[in-house]
Amino acid sequence: MLTYIGRRLIYGILTLWAVSIVSFIIIQLPPGDYVTAYIAQLSMQGSSLGMAEADNLRVYYGLDRPIYHQYYLWLQRIIQGDLGFSFEHQKPVTDVIGERLFLTILLAFVSVLFTWSLAIPIGIFSAMRQYSLWDYVFTLIGFIGLAVPNFLLALILMWIGFSVFGFSVGGLFSSEYISAQWSLARVWDLIKHLWLPVIILGTAGTAQIMRITRANVLDELRKPYVVTARAKGLSGWRMVLKYPVRIALNPVISMTAYVWPFLVSGSIIVSVVLSLPTVGPILLRSLLAQDMFLAGSIIMLIGLLTVIGTFLSDLLLIWADPRIRLEG
């Protein structure tokens, strides 16, 4: 078990390393270094930066050093939690995205819960009643859920919400709670807004996990031990839930490790469409403004989030699957 955890941990770190390199490449890609870009941005706003200050900044970011040293400095600052300064908000990036990061995690996490609590029962049900009307209905919904991309689903639901129900969806808080302190009322307000993005985000994953659960349970149901159990007089649902389902769920749990990056990714686009206060819109705005330093840091943070989530779902698999737990 320890070997397994250790191996997963190493993969996580390697993934982070890969993401950090791509993020750093993204920071480096635009022509000129980011101090030049910063100066250009300042002069657009009507202020300027002295030569000495610019040189200081260049030394601070290690721009006078070779590229690998710049990478090292950048990584070191990120590890220390220093993400730089946001031009747009005039405060440290950490302050800007602090709560947004939390809401991003919350959104993705609730979506995982939603996906599971819907997909697994439906998958089992479809397998038990294979080729029934409901099986076909769920299969159809599943296919559509897979085919409609997140952002499109958001747009369509937005249109339906507006034209049929006459309310505009968007945001995670009502206007009076946007910048309020955390309180029970604010949490309740959040819950009232959260369900729509959760449905939008969770649909594709639900469709996928539903199909996998159904296929796995069907495979298990055909095995001799199930026939034996039935022959010995164990009754329908109880027997199914106790034996075949337990085995069939393992691949589903390990799927979570793959669904998680997908959800975090998807939440970016959905957040932009529904203007949710997550890191998504900030990332997009910084990219469109070519503020690559901020964008690179956000991408790195999203990578970290993904890796942690994946690692946690690996731990979940250990808990669920004794074969992994008892091995080595």
Added chain:
Amino acid sequence: MAVHELGLPGVGGAIAEDRISVASQRQLIWWRFRKHRLAIISAGIILMFYMAALAAGFLATNDPQYSDAHFNLMPPQAIKFMDNGQWFPHVCAMSGQRDPLTFNKVYVQDCNTKIPVEFFTEGYSYKFLGLFNTNRHLIGVGEGYRAENTLFLLGTDVQGRDLWSRLVLGTQISLTIGLVSVAFSLILGIILGGISGYYGGWIDTAIQRVIEIVRAVPTIPLWMGLAAALPREWSVLQVYFAITLIISLFAWTDLARVVRGRFLAMREEDFVTAAKLSGARPRRIIFSHMLPSFYSHIIAAVTLAIPAMIVSETSLSFLGLGLRPPAISWGTLLQAAQNVQSVANTPWLLLPAVPMIVAILAFNFLGDGLRDAADPYSN
């Protein structure tokens, strides 16, 4: 395998057995595939999409880049084929007026003025199949762009450009970008998956770890970052290929896994061992012995990968980070419907979503059918 499974037309028992035993693999695959109704229909739909993309200029009714503020955000005009029981295809004239209170533009339909719709009529000039210039179009209203003479089948966008014509032209980019990205991914997938599956051992382990890492990476933020870093002055074609490369950079892993799985399964087969013992070199074994026996699986995997690529391009362009104007794709068209106001007031701007969903579903069904047919010996 049961005979009826193959769906042979009107044969039973011994004759069918005979036909199966002498049928080539290609025939078996075709018989299996034919049974999958949905896949056949989907193949037809996809074929129609690509034909529409080829003949986009012919199907378009107006110059897709021509903008006129007089016609901005005009709702769709429906063609009526009959007039008082007579065959007379026409559309009703539209006229734009300012609402005296809100100053918003309101279009009023005037069905007393009927604009005749003609077939194979002349319109704006374009290059047919990129070969020769012509100005023939499937339908049109003769003299376009006069206040009383408009034909906007799906309405217009904020700059007064014809959405139908833009949609047809956007199909070209959206449908080919999927193919090109899949081609790039396939190259990466076959090389890495092939090496991994053929050699096995530590090389396999290493490549599998790389695949696992790439799969754990959150793709959309990285795509966004890389796409945003593309130089602004690049031409449409350069951006197009850069985007396909960026997409396939993180999308090759599924194809690599399919290829590797097939190679691993194939490695133990007798005919591969025989080829090895006869002294064939790896290159020959891979390309003339192994690949032909599972290219059908690869085709199926590729078909299933295309819709994901289309979605990726559309999402990037939708965010304003993918293709940029004047390039037209489904994503750039949907960008116009990005916020609640436009969705609520001008819902026809959401229409490009329809062909997109249809195409994605069709590719998925076709891929499913191909995957089932790829292995005609299984049940």
